[in-house]
Amino acid sequence: MKGHQVTIIDIARKLNLSKSTVSRALTGHPSVHPETRKAVLALAEEMDYQRNMLSISLLQRKSNIIGIIVPEFFSSYFPQAITGAQEIASQAGYNTIICHSNENYETEIANTKMLLAAQVDGVIASLTKETRNFDHFKIFERKGIPIVFFNRVCEEMSVPKVLVDDYEGAYRAVEHLIQRGKKRIAHLAGPDSLAISNKRLMGYRDALRRNNVPIDEDLIIPYDLTITKVKIYLNYLMQLDNPPDAIFAINDPTAVEILQQAKKKGLKVPEDLAIVGFSNDYVSALTDPPLTTVSQPVKEIGRAAAQLLIDQINRDVTDWKAIIKVLKTELIVRQSS
Incomplete structure (x- = not known):
């Protein structure tokens, strides 16, 4: 049927079936006999009917597409999370559209508009460091499109x-670090717009407080995750009258840059300066010395986000549940501490 756009009617005529039976077979309706559905799908593939699958999606008001928005690809964290999410989505019959907001709020808004235009069935998202207004995400809620946040989340949305x-x-x-004998532990923290920054800062403060180590505000530096600024902050810290003997970094890319800059200064790691990161990025095991870090089950985070989203898609909007899934971390001790 070269040059002809295959329709449900074409398949129905070939198999001597009703149009409604073919339509139900193509959409997996349980009322269709398995052998009939098998015959319909085989002929649809033979006739290249996949070009018309969009019409079924529109009739069902379902696209079988999930959107995923992430803020950066600088580290291995988000690619790993996406891989986990795609595994679950694929198993459930969903395709994915990946959007990279590049840590830019306006780009994130543009991503959400594109996904709305693509009529996605749901969205998995992690915020940019600039995001403080969430109206562009709330649109999905108003339109009855489920959304799941991971890692960098919107706390004001249920x-x-x-x-x-x-x-x-x-x-x-x-x-x-305290158990290693360090007494002057600095923290290169993330922007306060991110909940993860605030929670890691709280953990840092409480660990010092409960171990009777004084908290020195000069040793706490929030920064906007621009890696090129790490050199400036390390210079500041090491020029203090009483410089730090250890640094806990907001994430592994920051910790790796601290390590490289410390070595350029002639500092011995961990003797002069111990360093700990967060995430267990691929590169953390390859540095010299290898980086001590807090490992996250990143692929499992992606899998869990996708499963929660699919569960919401399959529920009536009145039965959506604001489930919060919290996974455990693991401290990976290497030679940098």
């Missing part, structure tokens, strides 16, 4: 979220 215990992870990282 929707499912997948997190790790950032507080506990940070607490254990700092307590580890």
Whole structure:
């Protein structure tokens, strides 16, 4: 049927079936006999009917597409999370559209508009460091499109979220440094717009407080995750009258940059300066010395977010549940501490 756009009627005529039977077979309706459905799908593939699957999606008001919005690809965290999410989505029959907001609020808004135009069935998202207004995400709620946040979440929206215990992870990282005999532990923190930054800062503070180590505000530096600024902050810290003997970093890319800059200064790691990161990025095991870090089950985070989203898609909007799933971290001790 070259040059002809295959329709449901074409398939129905070939198999001597009703149009409604073919339509139900193509959409997996349970009322269709398995052998009939098998015959319909086989002929649809033979006739290249997949070009018309969009019409079924429109009739069902379902696209079988999930949107995923992430803020950066600089580290391995988000690619790993996406891989986990795609595994679950694929198993459930969903395709994915991946959007990279590049840590830019306006780009994130543009991503949400594109996904709305694509009529996605749901969205998995992690916020940019700039995001403080969430109206562009609230549109999905108003339109009855489920959304699940992970890692960097919107706390003012009552929707499912997948997190790790950032507080506990940070607490254990700092307590580890204290147990190594470090007394002047600095923290290169993330922007206060991100809940993960605030929770890791709380873990840092409480670990010092409960181990009777004085908290020195000069050793706490929030920064906007621009890696090129790490050199400036490390210079500041090491020029203090009483410089730090350890640094707990908000994430592994920051910790790796601290390590590289410390070595350029001739500092011995961990003797002069111990360093701990957060995430267990691929590169953390390859640095010299290898980086101590807080490991997160990143692929499992992606899997959990996708499963929560699919569960919401399959529920009536009146039965949506704002489930918060919190996964455990693990301290990976290597030679940098």
